């Protein structure tokens with residue numbers, strides 16, 4: 001399929017189409033997520049967000065993925081441009097001197113599935129404590145849940161919705177130190193440089209807290225390594241809130257209620273597999289025709305959302321496959337599922 005046709009496809013947003021094209025490149029490469037990330041110089045978590053359609057990759061990332069499978073990236077450019085939209089305008093003050101509130105949130109997962117109790121727990125913790133820490137293994141859906149909750153909370157936090165990847169578990173990258181993280185966040189709020197302390201994490205944290213105290217801001221602190229990395233970034237007084245995610249349970253954060261994520265229930269897994277493979281409507285689909293093989297896919301995926309998405313993508317891109325063929329390929333251990341599991345036990 002040409003990039004132009006992909007961009008016009010009726011199957012959804014251009015971002016979804018771009019993700020589908022990237023998954024095809026991955027299939028061509030024959031590599032799992034981890035190996036592909038390593039060979040293309042990307043982090044596994046960023047790559048899985050690109051492949052899952054959650055984040056639009058920067059153009060150089062598209063180029064390096066294409067290069068890896070010796071494909072010309074240029075035909076993908078129009079599609080990529082449609083996903084990226086117009087470049088953000090530089091911050092401008094309105095006539096009344098109020099800058100436009102910033103919204104950095106990644107896109108909400110369009111077919112967000114299940115997690116009712118956990119979403120309720122996150123929203124309740126934000127309501128009572130103004131902070132929450134979501135923990136769980138890699139690929140279990142922490143970022144997706146936090147971002148989903150953040151979109152729900154946007155209306156209550158009209159002065160800005162910020163997102164920062166703290167790179168606590170990004171392969172090949174050191175976790176982001178609180179000092180640069182605070183400078184980034186203060187920059188995102190357009191705090192004039194003369195107000196930002198020149199040095200000292202405590203001073204920067206105090207400046208950040210006083211900015212938060214004066215506004216209604218929501219911040220997602222994604223992928224935290226540990227309590228020490230996050231503590232200086234938390235709001236103090238006022239109405240601003242923070243949603244933290246980490247593969248670790250952040251026991252050192254007093255006063256921050258934890259919400260632990262486990263893999264999906266069998267029913268939620270079945271729903272996600274069906275929706276993500278485009279077979280959720282009606283009973284005529286391949287999954288519905290072969291419930292035994294479908295159950296085996298769920299089992300092989302360990303009910304892990306990341307693995308389920310990969311399985312769904314394969315099914316979607318192989319209209320000629322039965323679910324039984326997918327099971328056979330998965331059982332052979334053809335890379336990507338192994339990679340998903342390797343990531344989650346890391």
Ligand SMILES: Nc1ncnc2c1ncn2[C@@H]1O[C@H](COP(=O)(O)OP(=O)(O)OP(=O)(O)O)[C@@H](O)[C@H]1O
Pocket residue numbers: 045048049052054109111112113114115136137138139140141142143144145223245247272305306309
């Ligand atoms: N509730 C859900 N509904 C639909 N898709 C989901 C859900 N949860 C997770 N996913 C999908 O599973 C994949 C992994 O999810 P996510 O990136 O949120 O995991 P994570 O726990 O943040 O992983 P990591 O520790 O690597 O950051 C993504 O492709 C995401 O779209």
Ligand SMILES: [Mg+2]
Pocket residue numbers: 045142143144222223245
């Ligand atoms: Mg994450």
